[in-house]
Amino acid sequence: MPQSSQPTAAMIVIGDEILSGRTQDANAHHLAGVMSEIGVRLVEIRVISDAHEGIVEAVNALRACVDYVFTSGGIGPTHDDITADAVAAAFGMPIGIREDARAILLAYYGDDQINDSRLRMARIPQGARLIDNPVSAAPGFVIGNVHVMAGVPVIFRAMLAGLRSSLSGGPLTLSHSFRLGVPEGTLAELLGALAAAHPACSIGIYPFYRQGPGCTIVLRSEDAEALAAARQALLAQLAAQGCEDFQEMSGAPS
């Protein structure tokens, strides 16, 4: 992988329901797309269960090695929502009901529907700032470099959209993709040589099977000139192999 000057991110998906196979997570894929769009390199996704110690451990392990950590899940009103407490514990900070968060919940639910369980969602670790929830009011929060968000996809996306302008990205990863109806094994040698000759690009090969084997070759770089040179070299190689039936896409998907 070429050197990158992009900031890095990691995601922690908290959810027994993902690990049991009941639900397929969609938030990590959404986050991955947004990170690519803003020039942040997502380096790890961890899906862990709703267990205090495991959340503390994952938060502390990942916040030490990346610029941004994002969590999803476990910040609702029920007894199995333990993320806020675990994140507070990871930072060694006290947690309690915060007045601005309580006011947000009270305005949303009104006096007749607010209850102790819903007020649990106003429990915020000391020193955090709130993340706006335009869908169902109960806020997420940011403490240090850790962004704690809801697991319900529509809320996760809304929170991330609101956060987006506060995240600093680096140079964007530029890309060209080539989709070929040729198995990767016939091109592996030339692609290996191409990768060695173009160290400022990463060259990924992603096989697929549809009525037979094919592959997508993806050239990626933060350096537009290096990417253009690798693209030219690849086109020349494909032509030399008599391999002229392919689909090229530029930019997304990276």
Added chain:
Amino acid sequence: MPQSSQPTAAMIVIGDEILSGRTQDANAHHLAGVMSEIGVRLVEIRVISDAHEGIVEAVNALRACVDYVFTSGGIGPTHDDITADAVAAAFGMPIGIREDARAILLAYYGDDQINDSRLRMARIPQGARLIDNPVSAAPGFVIGNVHVMAGVPVIFRAMLAGLRSSLSGGPLTLSHSFRLGVPEGTLAELLGALAAAHPACSIGIYPFYRQGPGCTIVLRSEDAEALAAARQALLAQLAAQGCEDFQEMSGAPS
């Protein structure tokens, strides 16, 4: 979470293309479902990039804490396929072309289509046993408790189907799910009390938004009697709340 006597598993998804948002992983969700079906508890999923050190670290961290590790991705013929070498390094074992694996590839490709790149797929760490690939021949392998499989979903599934009978599961997790058009916050208190009164069950609440808030309550246990008791108690509580409009599902999805 109640005590479990199920063996445990972890999955490592190796793929820059997942982290960049190009592809949405489907293998972890498939594995999660199969593990539930055979009574193995999946405790963690990690998605990491195609980088040697990171693969070694994740394999060594996870194989020490669970009964089964499964990896997907990075065992093809191209320069970015580095999983087999990294897994060999994690175990401190040498790796080289193995004759039985070479014979499998030769039978599939024939003399005219075999090449050095494809023969990379016959490189197997010493002491491993092969995993059959009925789709495209190139085998996976098992070393220690680590099962190394392809990333292409159709191949991953076929390899896992073949492995399945060699995996020992524990008692199955039984479940009842209740889908209600009621926000979780109105039921949080009674569900917390129910969870406290039924420690042999886990009681998960999964909110959703469709034309308004609703939630699915999932009772899970390895103990059929304890599950039946929790179900009766929940039904009584829902009736007492006048909440009689729900859908119940038993067994899967857990």
